[in-house]
Amino acid sequence: MSNEPDRAWWKEASVYQVYPRSFNDSDGDGIGDLQGIRNRVDYFDELGVDVVWLCPVYDSPNVDMGYDIRDYRSVMDEMGTMGDWEGLLDDVHDRGMKLVMDLVVNHTSDEHEWFQQSRDPDGEKDDWYIWREGDPDEPPNNWISLFGGPAWTYDEGREAWYLHLFDEKQPDLNWENPDVREAIYDMMNFWLEKGIDGFRMDAISCISKPHGLPDADTGEDWFDMDLYFNGPRIHEFMQEMAAETYENYDVMLIGETPGADPEEAKKYYDDGVDMVVHFDHMDVTYGPGGKWSPDYVGMETLASAGDDALDEMLNTMDLADLQEAIRYWDEGVGDEWNCLYMGSHDQTRAVSRFGDAHDYHRESATLVATFLLTQRATPFLYQGDEIGMTNADWDREDIRDVEARGQVDILMEEHDVPYETIAPFVRNRSRDNARTPMQWDDSEHAGFTDGDPWIQVNDDYERINAERAMADPDSIFHYYRRLLDLRSESEVLVYGDTEYVLPDETYPNVWAHRRTLGDEAVLVVLNWQDEPRDVSGVEGVESPVLFGNYEQRDGTTLQPYEARICDLG
CATH class of the missing domain: 3.90.400.10 (Oligo-1,6-glucosidase; Domain 2)
Structure with a gap:
């Protein structure tokens, strides 16, 4: 990379993902809505994010919570009206932020x-x-x-x-039919002309199917990625889409491209996509059998171990695997651009998954924040990350996630066990964990609604909520806010080259990387464990600390889940 970065507003931006159904309810029906989001726009501004990504609010029967669209040009009744949506767009723009919409066009x-x-x-x-x-x-x-x-x-x-x-x-949808494509492009232009600032393209790598739809040779895998993703006409379709829709707009294009490696991702960049959503770093806490496989833990363990022990086992992560995934994409796309997220509507809560939500809640949540906001990628925050929202416990009848319901039935039948045995799997795997209502305060239903919420509220809302976090200058919220400010003021944290330092055999649970741009350089070092660690062998760790999650620091000794950003000059 040259000293003069290839600038773009979407590289310098931070994105806040809103799951409307669970964000804020304005009318007491128990379902979040557009007016509820409007009532909280100042919250985004206070936090300091640049882009609001709005998950689907289109008319939908909500089998997959809005990702099953019944009418692309209408707002679902539960969310409000098109006038409410237009008001939200104006509110976001009036505060200097941008609005990105979900685009779901593989299926209806x-x-x-x-x-x-x-x-x-x-x-x-x-x-x-x-x-x-x-x-x-x-x-x-x-x-x-x-x-x-x-x-x-x-x-x-x-x-x-x-x-x-x-x-x-x-x-x-049958993308081989040009009439289908034309109808989709017309719909996209409808929203672009309304003034949106981009699309997050859901499952976009699925739209082209292999000729003849041959049987899958699945082997031991549960589906054949070569048949489901990146089909023979995918890039032809993507290039046509760009020419017919967003090519003449200054917008952010985020492609969710399951099945794409960096080489395949480069083709999407050539098609006009600004960044792709990859999943490799999301797999590092799963066992060899995948997200819903209990084999590496074992049913006897699931039935007998305590909750804290199970959470740790089900979220075990080798830090070297995380670095491999991040490095693979950072180096693999070359001069192109990545996005990075640690939580989303399709993942469990970041602090429960990558940190310690029990004994080191603030420390590990802020460590994850430091990791996210210091990579060479556009950072995506998911609602509630900034206050450290956690995974919940689920009775079987309370599960709303269509994926989790299906997998629960399969696990119970295949292993002949009651729901109680696999309940820890739901707590640590179900997408419902990300969809519990936003915790605004310690009033009933966490201030989310005056009615009965569509999905259960996490029991910890009296301790973890936005009102309490905003009143505490040392909270996770204010840590995110200050770190977002630092990133917006620091070109080295946006555009700098990355050198990966740790983990290694000496420091297996410590992450470190350097960012360098011209004469500027910083060292990011993260003690990703629940015990102190001396890192005196890491060059630069005693340099002046620009930012960190411990006020009292002890030289070369990092405290549990301590994060530091050191100024290397």
């Missing part, structure tokens, strides 16, 4: 008028989705849904099978 809801019309084999939209005729007892191929179960559902009305890589109520 089965209640979308396009799908309803497509059920008529003689209609104008008969091939807007992926249909196959055949024996109603034998699916067209052996594909498995990403949510579990078959990827095909037989429609009695049309007497044919339709493909759904996700839930059966989320049929996949």
Whole structure:
């Protein structure tokens, strides 16, 4: 990298992801809404973020919580009106921030008028989705849904099978049909003309399917990534999309591209995407069997170990694996740009997963913040990260996540165990953990709603809430706020080259990296463990500390979950 960085506003920005259904309810129906978000816009401003990413608020039956869209150009009744959305856009822009919308175009809801019309084999939209005729007892191929179960559902009305890589109520659109693509581009331009500042493209690498839809040779894997992602026409479609929609707008384009490695990601950059969402660092706390496999823990352990011990086992992380994942993408994309997140609506809570939410809640949450905001990537905060929201306990009847419900049924049947045995898996794997209501204060329902919340509130809301955090100058919230300010003022933290220093055999649980830009250099060092560690062998650790999560520092000894940013001159 040259001393003169290739600047872009979206590289320097920080993004705050809002899950509207769980953010703030203004009308007492128990569901977060657009007016509720408007009532909290000053909160974003106080925190110091630059971009608000709004998860889907389109009309939807909410089988997958808004990612099953019934009408792309309407706001769901539970969220309010288009006027509320327009007011939110104005509120965000008035404070100098930007608004990014989710774009979900691999699939729609089965209640979308396009799908309803497509059920008529003689209609104008008969091939807007992926249909196959055949024996109603034998699916067209052996594909498995990403949510579990078959990827095909037989429609009695049309007497044919339709493909759904996700839930059966989320049929996949047929991107081979140019009329489908034109309708999607028209919809995108509808929102761009309204003044949005970009799209986060959900599961965009799924839109092109392999010719002939061959059977998967799954082996020991539960699905075949080569068939599901990055299909033969994906980049043709992406380039056409850019030319027909966002190419002439100064907007942020975030591609969620499961199945893409850095080399494949470079093709998306060439297509016009600014950054891709990767998942490698999200896999480092899973065992070899994947997210929902209990094999590396064992059912007997699940049934007998205490909650704290299970949380630790289910979130075990080798810091070297995390560095490998970060380095792989940082070096792999070269001069292109990454985004980085430690939590999202599809992941569990960052402090529960990567830190110690029990004994070192503030320390580990601020360590994770330091890690996130000092990488060469646009940082994405998920709502509640900034106050250290944690995972919850779940009774089976309280689970709302369609993925978790399916996997719970599979685990109980395959292992012949009661729900209580696998409940720790739900606490440490279910997406519902990220979807508990935002904890605003210590009043009933955490100040989220005056009604009955659509999903349970975490029991720890009296201790962990925004009101309390904002009143405490040493809180996680104010740590994020000050660190966001530092990042916005420091080009080396945005554009600097990265040299990875630790972990190594001497310091296996200590992370360190240097950022360098011209004559500026900083050392970021993180003691990712619950005990002190002397790091006297790390060059620069005794340099003046620009920022850290401990006020009292002890030379070369790092306290549990201590984070330092040192000025190397």
